[in-house]
Amino acid sequence: MSKSLPARADVAIVGGGIVGASIAYHLTKIGIANVVLLERKQLTSGTTWHAAGLVGQLRASRNLTELAKYTTGLFEGLEKETGQATGFKQNGSISIALTEGRFEELKRGASMAKNFGLEVDVISTAEIKARVPHYNMDGVTGGVFLPKDGQVNPIDVTQALAAGARSRGGKVFENAKVIRILVKDGKAVGVETADGTIEADRVVIASGMWSRELGRSIGVNIPLHACEHFYIVSEPIADLARNMPVVRVPDECTYYKEDAGKLMVGAFEPKAKPWGGGGIDEEHAFVTLPEDMDHFEPILASAIARVPLLETAGIQLFFNGPESFTPDVRYYLGEAPEVKNVYVATGFNSIGIQSAGGAGLVLSQWIKNGHPPMDVNGIDIRRIHPFQSNKSYLRERVSESLGLLYAMHWPYRQAETARGVRRSPIHPYTKDLGAVFGEVNGWERPNWYARDGVAPEYGYSYGRQNWWPCADYEAKQLMTGCAFFDQASFAKYIVEGKDALAVLNRVSTAEMDVAEGRVVYTQWCNERGGIEADLTVTRLGGDRFMVVTGAVPQTRDLAWLKRHAEGKACVAVDVTSGLPMIAVMGPKSRALLEKLSGDDLSNAAFPFGTSQEIEIGFARVRASRITYVGELGWELYIPAEFAAHVFETLWAAGKAFGLTPAGMHTMNNCRMEKAYRHWGHDMSDEETPLEAGLGFTIAWGKKGGFIGKEALEKHRAKPVRENDWYAWRSKTTRSPRR
Ligand SMILES: Cc1cc2nc3c(=O)[nH]c(=O)nc-3n(C[C@H](O)[C@H](O)[C@H](O)COP(=O)(O)OP(=O)(O)OC[C@H]3O[C@@H](n4cnc5c(N)ncnc54)[C@H](O)[C@@H]3O)c2cc1C
Known part of the structure; x- marks a missing residue:
């Protein structure tokens, strides 16, 4: 390795794992050649070297699936392009269901996959057996087969990506630890290493489980925490077919991969072991953590029952290595909100290999153009809230994150760890009223109120929800009387x-x-x-x-x-934090609030779309006449210390008006009924207000214009848009966009 670091780079990437290498590869591919990749030890020495190398294509959304598909295509051609072997093997994957609920989940996934343009087959137990004859089919209800899924050698892929970057002028330095990211006037301006300083226009933190600390050193919040992650590799098994598909048995928390005639069995156990919270050893490189047979034993027992060949095969390797996990099991990508020109690509939750291509593609374009090429809000670093870097919170939450990859992905599934973190001042009251809470970025929000003998907990299902009758009651009360919503989290x-x-x-x-x-x-x-x-x-x-x-x-x-x-x-x-909000909605809300405030709240005195201060009890609150549920109503913005008093006053007076507590499910049901949009679900940075049917908000003629006006004017004249992402997608996908 040469230590003659350049004095300047367009982009300095901190971290030579598969993700950093992919970003370097993609930046050089789109013409940003003055890229420096800095790795503190050797390439892959963090987490990448020990990954199992599974490469799946189906993700939770269309765009993430497109990116995973892109990754597979990239890996397929990388050897030819760079001359570096990648171990790419496309034997497909089978996911096996052991319960009807899981089979339903897999079938839903399969229809989503078809819609996203992936090849997929729902297969019977007999068809599974035909593909993996050594597997015991006890309890199997069915499965899905994705023929284009595969596996790679992560070390080789990383080297190939680095080779691709180098071939186009990128520079890769090993044993080049970034000691500090240099920030001036709120902007990253370079990096400092033991061998000198590199001035850089952009700095990318792709530093795996080290990212949290590196980010923190410059005030960038990157909440992640490592967990121990386990697999075993058997002795060679003579009968094992080399073209065996990857097999996942999520109900047993296991996956299986053929690996040079041996069988690898990996685990996504429900309660993981957080690791490294107290700091990671400076010398950490190519590290394996101690075995923990007690922890792995239940997984191994079910693996032996599922693949009886394992009983006699013997275990050649018991592997335990750290990987970083995030509170919502989604990785972080994009420009940090706190410091300009600092980009983040980290927290890969055990899917960093299969995500690396797409993450590199998106981040490189983000850096080049100043915005992502597609809607990636689910993985955008800007979804994070400051408290989430709290170590105790992270340690507790990631013990659940790892297992969630293979847990049932029930609709409305709620986190079980690190609960009760952010509570509304009226939380004790809503709890007493039977609220069943859902968690959003730490907030406990009443999702629905249990009543009429319905147990106050979610009964998860892909069918009719157990809370439906309660939400139905809330909506009827809202439409005919009045209801309140605790919206402190807004x-x-x-x-x-x-x-x-x-x-x-x-x-x-x-x-x-x-x-x-x-x-x-x-x-x-x-x-x-x-x-x-x-x-x-x-x-x-x-x-x-x-x-x-x-x-x-x-x-x-x-x-x-x-x-x-x-x-x-x-x-x-x-x-x-200082201004919780309670919304009082429904046809009787006016009478209730008039009684409480003594004010005239008629249409003439208090028209829709206006806001006034009113008195409730001993408090002054801001009442805004607006609605997200489509009924007459007011949002009450209350200084935090008055919230309990205002609520008690409201609740006491509300009895005469049939005031009912209502939850977020009812809010969502009612707003959908009225076609009120929700950012993140119904629209994103990919859609314009015109496409979203929100053109009525646009003041075309206002003085000075507004950001996006020129694009919207063009769009108004020619509704079909053309942009890079559309062009790219139309080339790579066979599926219709919507
Ligand atoms: C047991 C196991 C099995 C897995 N199996 C799979 C799988 O089958 N499929 C899949 O998709 N994923 C899998 N993963 C996950 C995958 O390995 C990771 O998500 C991926 O390797 C993360 O890559 P990275 O580049 O973000 O991080 P890393 O590989 O950790 O790279 C970060 C690099 O940054 C360097 N660095 C840190 N600080 C500095 C600094 N200050 N200066 C310079 N360099 C720095 C580190 O040395 C490190 O090399 C598995 C993980 C484990 C543990």
Whole structure:
């Protein structure tokens, strides 16, 4: 290795695992050749070297599936392109169900796969047996076969990606630890190593389980934590077919892979062992962790029962290695909201090999163009909330994350660990009222209220939900009487300053120069006209506004706003914690709130889309007449210390009006019924307001325009869009887009 590090690079990548190598490969492929990949030890020496190398294609969404498909295609051609073997083998994969619920899940996955353009077959027990004759079929209900799934050698793939990068001018340095990321004026400007400093326009943290600490050193939040991850490899088995597909038996938490005549058995056990929370040894490289037979024994026992050949084969290797996991079992990609020009690609939750190609493709284009080429909000680093880096939270949560890869992916499945983290001030009251909580970024939110003998817990199912009668009752009360929703989790920012109006007008599609007390529904678009955020803005005073958005995009939307307020006389402050919100909705909400406040809340005195301060009990609260459920109602924004008092007052008076607690399921059901969109589900940065049917928010003629106006005007003239991603996708997928 040469230690003559360059003085400057367009992009410095920290970490020479498969992900860092893939980013270098893809950056050089799209013309950014001045790339430096810095690895503290040797390439692959972190987690990559010991991965099992399974490469599956079906993921939870269309875009992630497209990326996984892209990865397979990349691996297929990499050897030819670089001359470096990759061990790529396309023997397909079989997932086996042992319960009717699992078979239903697999069949749903198969129909999704077909829709995404993947080859897939639902197969019977007999067909499974024909493909993997050594497997015991006891208890098997059926399975699915994906013929294009496969396996690779992760070390070889990483070397091939690095070779591809080098061949186009990229530089790869081993034994080159990045000691510090250099930041100036809120922007990354380079990296410091023991052998010198490299000035860089962009820095990518692709440092595996080291990423959390590296990010923290510059104020970038990357919540991940390693867990021990196990597999065994048998002695050679004479009868084992070399073309055996990868087999997954998720109900037994196991996967099987043929590996040079031996059988590898890996585990995704329900309760994993967090590792390395106290810090990772500086010298850590190609490390294996101690065996833990007690921990692995239940997996091994079911593996022996499933593949009886294992009983006599003997175990050649008991492997235990660390891998990083995240609180929501999704990896992190994109530009960090805290520091400009710092990009993140890490936290791969045991699918880093099969995700590496797609992650490299997306991040390289993100770096080049300043935005991702497609909607990747599910993996965008901006979904993270600051508290999630708390070590105790992480340690507890990741013990569950690992097992979730093979657990049943029930609709509405709730996390079982690290619960009760963020609670509304009225949480004890809603709990007493029978709330069954769902967790979103740490918030405990009443999803539904158990009643009429329904047990206050989820009865998971792919069929009719056990909570349905309760939500149905809530909706009927909402439509005929009144109901309240605890919406403390909704994010709120106060935007203030001489330039506040100009900044908000620039980012919003709607006109912000409205009368004091007006509530305006708007989108925030990017230059391409895609919807970055969907929210309301209330003008509190001349230069003072309140922005209200969802719980999930709290970090993302604030970061977007702050970036566009840079250099302006305007501050945006997150007041979510201090300003819980209770929504009172339904035809009787007016009478209830009039009684409580003593104010006239008629249409004339308090029109829709306006906001006023009213009194409830001994408190003053901001009441905004707006609705996300399609009924007459008010959102009450209450300073946190008054929330319990306001709730008690509301609840006591509400009895006479039939006030009913209602949960997030009812909110979702009712808003869907009215076709109120939800960012992240119904629209994303890939769709424009025009496509989303939200063109009515756009103030085309407003002074100074707004971000995305030019693209939207073109789109208005010619509704079918053309962009890189569409062009790329139309070349790579056979499936219709929608
Ligand atoms: C037992 C096991 C089986 C697995 N099986 C599969 C599988 O079948 N399929 C699959 O898709 N995934 C699998 N995985 C997961 C996969 O191995 C990882 O997701 C993937 O390797 C992560 O790659 P990475 O590049 O993000 O991290 P790493 O490989 O850990 O690379 C990060 C690199 O950054 C370097 N680094 C850290 N700090 C610095 C610094 N300051 N300066 C310079 N360099 C630095 C480290 O030395 C390291 O080499 C498995 C994991 C395990 C543990």
